[in-house]
Amino acid sequence: MAGGKKMAKTAESQCPVARTFGIIGQRWTALILRDLLLHGACRFQDLQNGLVGIAPTTLSKRLKALENQGIIERRFYSSHPPRAEYVLTRKGRDLGPIIEAMRDWGERHAETPSPDQPES
Numbered sequence: 001m002a003g004g005k006k007m008a009k010t011a012e013s014q015c016p017v018a019r020t021f022g023i024i025g026q027r028w029t030a031l032i033l034r035d036l037l038l039h040g041a042c043r044f045q046d047l048q049n050g051l052v053g054i055a056p057t058t059l060s061k062r063l064k065a066l067e068n069q070g071i072i073e074r075r076f077y078s079s080h081p082p083r084a085e086y087v088l089t090r091k092g093r094d095l096g097p098i099i100e101a102m103r104d105w106g107e108r109h110a111e112t113p114s115p116d117q118p119e120s
Helices: 002-014 016-024 029-039 044-050 056-068 096-109
Strands: 072-079 082-088
Touching (some): 029 044, 044 056, 044 082
Antiparallel strands (some): 072 082
């Protein structure tokens, strides 16, 4: 069975869907991308205010990971004190159709939780 696990892992790394999911599949990442696609450049606080429930450390980690992947870049708009905003790169904007497809699928197939039903 050990050979099967190795083969599955190799096949997964060859799969473009798996590689894409490895980049954008963590919780909150697609929502960060959604907000940047909808609003353009955003400051950290803007993103945190729009993503109710995200911890600042989680947001920071997700932004750093997206920056490391070349999907977003951090632009400084003030040097004293240093202040930055986050913008999508061309690579990040290329994810737009994926996020739109997720929205469209959600509108057609995912039920909206009722007010008395907790969100997961």
